[in-house]
Amino acid sequence: MGKFTVSIPAGPIWNDEDGKEKGPIVAAAHLGEFDGNWRTVVPNEMSTVDVILNSEPTGSSEYTLDVLAGPIWNQEDAEKKCPVVCASYGGKWNGQWKTVVSGKMSVCGCTFKF
Template sequence: MNTKHIFSGLFTSSALGIMLIAGCSVPMEEGDSEQAFSDEETVEEASQALGPACVAKNLALEAGPIWNTSDAQTKCPNVCNPQNMSWNGQWWTTVPGAMSVCECAPRPAAVVQAGPIWSNTHAQTQCPNTCAAYSSATKWNGQWWTTVPGQMSVCECAFTPPATVSLEAGPIWSNADAPSKCPAACGTSRAWNGQWSTSVAGQMSVCGCACTP
């Protein structure tokens, strides 16, 4: 007997653009021609708002399953370092056997030599350039002081928080469900940017949470 294949495509993640396809077979009547069907749910257009100004605070970021403290010591630094943050030693499991998060803390400001700085006016030019040369992830925080009179001063360069991170929101079932969960997941220091994805099917999703550097 010939069979007719019916496909249903559902976009569940605007961040990753993942299409889950389910196939089933039904009997095909004599004389029928084989056809493919596709149903797509339109993903909501992402908001262009960057959100409030970024503030330095701890963030719990997904790391996949972590089995013990020894495993965390390997995985968590790799989660935090790309965000220009440091693992503070804390981790916990959010979906047993499937997902854990690492707590990433802001890095302390770096004190960087800048040559002699003669005044606050001079610092306004010298320190931003010094911090930019030190790392693209740092900005001058307004602090400077002289270490050797007439010869050397230093600028304090603060690490900027990541502009966008993915924060857990529990299971999100559809694009219609996301607006009721993502703003709360992002909190008051970040704004939901319209993006979300499922990290553990049926159990955990994450929302894109943005701030303005």
């Protein structure tokens, strides 16, 4: 199984001790492992942490969650957007979507294995 590293926003991180505390929290939320690296990208506002992810999520537990996807106009549009949106969160699209703010925001149903 392939692994890759991504930088994920984590809010402000003030120092290495703070990074070591927040990094594993962010990694766990994304079904990954904190690699120990973080960086400030906007001083006093935003830092990122580096998280190692598996290219193909596995596990015996599943959970489905709706994730923000921007506007989706119809089923055909959902079929283009939702697989990409779910993959960006480490999941797979389950075929479900809905508009939550007309003309502005929809969500895709994503299934996560862990």
